[in-house]
Amino acid sequence: MPKSAAKHSAESLKPSPPPLLPADSEDSQLTLRLREYLKFEDIALVWSAYRFSAAAHEGQMRKSGEPYITHPVSVACILAELHMDVPTLIAALLHDVVEDTGVTKQEVSEQFGKQVAELVDGLSKLDKIEFQSATQAQAENFRKMLLAMSQDVRVILVKLADRLHNMSTLDVMRPEKQRTIARETLEIYAPIANRLGLNAIYQQLEDLSFKYLYPMRYGVISKAILAARGNRKEVVGKILDSLKHRLEEMHIDADITGREKHLYSIYKKMTGKTVTFSQIYDIYGFRVIVKDLPTCYLALGVLHGLYKPIPGKFKDYIAIPKANGYQSLHTTLFGPFGTPIEVQIRSSEMHNIADAGVAAHWLYKTTDAHLTALQQQTHQWLQRLLDIQSESADSLEFLEHFKVDLFPDEVYVFTPKGKIMALPKGATAVDFAYAVHTDIGNRCVAVKINQELAPLRTELHNGDHVEIITAAHSHPNPAWLNYVASGKARAHIRHFLKAMQSSESAHLGERMLNQAVRALHADPATINDTHWQKLLRDYNAKNKEEILTDIGLGKRLNVMVAHQLLAMGEEPFEGQAKQNNKQLGTITIRGSEGMAVQFAQCCRPIPGDPILGFINKDKGLVIHTHDCPAIRKFRVDPEKWLDVEWDPDSKRLFKVNLKLAAANQRGMLAKIAAAIADAGSNIDNVSMESDDSSYTNMHFTVQVENRAHLAELMRRLRKIPDVVRINRVKGAGAEQRIQ
Structure with a gap:
């Protein structure tokens, strides 16, 4: 990197007119967009960031052969269309300088402030996501993205603009790389854009992903749409004129436009309903934009008087907005020639939010910032993802829950107090309980749906009134994982079960270790903290409970741990000859050990049966009857078996x-x-x-x-x-x- 960029002086931050640039350059396009909504001083700050970035990337080229600076400028152009604030635009121009040049975060902070430096730093951590082939590494990077996103949602807005420009220039990549990036975009980035209400970016990302994942299908549908435009032009024009005329007659001022479904949505409808292109009549829809909310319902009544509505095809997203803040009235009408007409009716403000989503009016962190309803919903979603992240054991598990939450065909239900809650399609009463509060989910035992008792696995439907019944000593059931639909519920259930299994396994491991120590003619009480500290260092374990849990789960042999603990005493231990599990005495099975002790499904042992215990990695101690056919070939390995007996006072069934x-x-x-x-x-x-x-x-x-x-x-x-x-x-x- 040239020294001029690293030593960028504060003098360049003083207001100065934007440079004169060729009319057809990206930079000129950026200037035009900035002038639409920024002050002269703000534009000067953005151009100082442009000069800094251009100097830092000097000599670097994209795979297409263009100067690298064209990429950050294009990203900034996309964000300028959303009328993003100055720090976001500067971060867009600088988003690759820390990762790809010699510029440091400290230099960015000195030149453009701490806020911009944090945004750039958050984006730099995400760069490895783009072309990551290893699933585990990709999942870990998405965890990083969530953390950065939870601190400031502008990080993901810049990342989405970055991904959109990269997708639009993907032709230079190898076909395999194109498909990898397109699949990642379709599975993660497009749904995030949809969840944040960035409709325009969402549709472009889906269409571009479709183009590279299924190029032949993309080409066929593109040609079919071009042909349909000519065939249906007269019908669309007639419908548009009739809508305008009727609204004018009723003195409703409205802006009416025809809209065309984007390619991937048409493809999804074709595959989802197994129909051909010629059978899809709603490729074209109409959007009616009026001045305010009351006029939306007036316009709806007028249009229902013009063309008859199709029963069951009306949705009121104004009264009950989508989770991403989207508001609109959707209705489908019987048009001329029997053609179904899809119409969306919304106010100007709703239209702005529908296109730009959370970016339309995001208020950034200030001491007295008042969050709008949309911002609160976005904040709650980010917090929910943070909860899932903290409950997930590893990155792959988190990514699984994350994807579940990114595809929420929503169901709207009511709490006992009348509050509306949005849940993923297919959600059950257990999902509802966890959506209310984690403690409610952990302790739920029954549910009333529309004032009637129902099983917890009951799937919820729009308009259901749901009341959860809890019990103080209840806890999650592993069977719930078979029918929950939300990432939050799944993550909390797994976390609880793993914690409970760990605790129970630690208790069992302690009993097994003590028996091994006694079999070696030593008293467990003689093992002190010094012995344990030495063992923890040798095993590189965090604490004593971790080792005991491993013993209970069969990941470590109790005999080996006992040997090592006793060998760490000050006096040499006599009799450290090889021992095996058969010398350790008998473990008593009470039947109340929980998940640490499992009873084999193949033979279902009961008290009174002669039994053997098999040490199974990850499952812990599994109890079989001594004559179970399933264990014959494994009895030749005595190190995996323990002598066990029933507790005579066991009362469970x-x-x-x-x-x-x-x-x-x-x-x-x-x-x-x-x-x-x-x-x-x-x-x-x-x-x-x-x-x-x-x-x-x-x-x-x-x-x-x-x-x-x-x-x-x-x-x-x-x-x-x-x-x-x-x-x-x-x-x-x-x-x-x-x-």
Whole structure:
């Protein structure tokens, strides 16, 4: 980088007229856009940043062969169209200088202020996102983007403009690189633009991504639209004239324009509804812009009087705005020749927000800034993503939750106090509970939907009144992950379950370690903090709980940890010969250990069964019956097994599989269910299979306390005259892997 840029003097920041430039240059276009809304002094500041950036990038070229400075100028032009403030424009011009030249953040701060320096720094951290091939690295960079974005949303606005210009100049890249960048844009950047209400940028990003991901489909639809313009020109013109004439008759001042759906939205409609291009009649729509909100509804009534509305095709996004702040009335009418007409009606202010979104009137951080409703919604969304980021265990998991939140076809429901809440399409009562508050989600046990009790997995619909019922000692159920639709709910449930599993595994690990220490003829009480500190350094572990959790989860052998702890004492430990798990005594299984101890699905052990414990990495201690077919080939590895026994005072219920053959008669299932209930057992699952004979095979999963309880249950079932055979099923899942 030339020294002139690094030593850029403060004299250049004094107001001076913008340089005279060729009329067709990007720089001239930037000047024209700046003059639309900035003062002379502000334009001078922007041009001082241009000169600084041009000097820093001197000699650098883009892959297209153009001077590199054309890129930041183009990014600034895009943002100038949104009428962004001066610091944002300066950051756009400087967004690559820290990453690609010798300029430092400190130099930027000295020349243009701390605010600009922070924006540039936030953008510099994101540069590696663009062409990252490794999924894990890409995901980690998106975490960085979120953090920068949560501090100042202008960071992502500049990044979106940067991505838009890069997409428009993607022709010079290799086809594989084009597809990689286009897919990333379609999956992440376009949805972010949509979520922030930047409609124009959102549509351009989608169309450009479509062009490079599916070039042939893009070309076919482009040609079809060009042909349709000529074929439908007369119809569109007639409809436009009739709309204008009727509104003028009713003395409603309106600006009416025809609009064409963008290419990717047409493609999505074709693939989503499996229709051909010729079957899509709403390629063209009409936009009616009036002066204020009341006139929107007046215009709606007039148009419904002109053409009949299609039932079920009216949406009021004014009363209930979209999450990105979008407001408009949408209606579909029966037009002439039976052609459906899509019409959007909105005020001028709503139109500005629909095009520019959060950039339309973003108030930046000041001591007395009053946030608009849109800004509050954007702030809440960013905070929600921050919550997801803090709850996610790793970057890939965060990216998964992030993508879920970026595609919210919204459902609007009401709280008991009448507040409207927007949730992703397919959201259930559990999603609603977490949207209200994390504690409500963690403790929910039931839900009332429209004043009627319903299961927590019930999918919510527009207009539902939802009331969550909680219990103080309730906690998330792993099954919830199968039907939640929001990233926030999924992240909080996983975080809670992992924390609970970690705690339970640490308790189990401590018991296993103590038994290993005793088997080595030592007292666990003799192991002090000094021993643990030395071990933590050797293992590079954060704390004692981490090692105990690893033992409980089977990631570390208790014998090895016991050896190393005892070897770190001041006196040499005698008898450090090789030991194995069979010398460690027996671990007592209470049945209340939670997720740290799991009971194998293949054999479903119950108290009274002879059992063995298998150390399974990540799952912890898995309990099998000693004769389970699934474990035969693994019993040759004694280091993975522990001797376990049942606690005689265990009071919980355990699941067991039963198979019955009974006469194929009316009421037979009811008789069997009654006998099971009379025996003090519960039915967890039931299925039946019939081979068209006079008998039916029934498969039950029932809950019992122990083998004695099971024996009593089976005696009662055998007393039913039409039950001809009953036996306990073991080894049904023997083919499943257990490691």
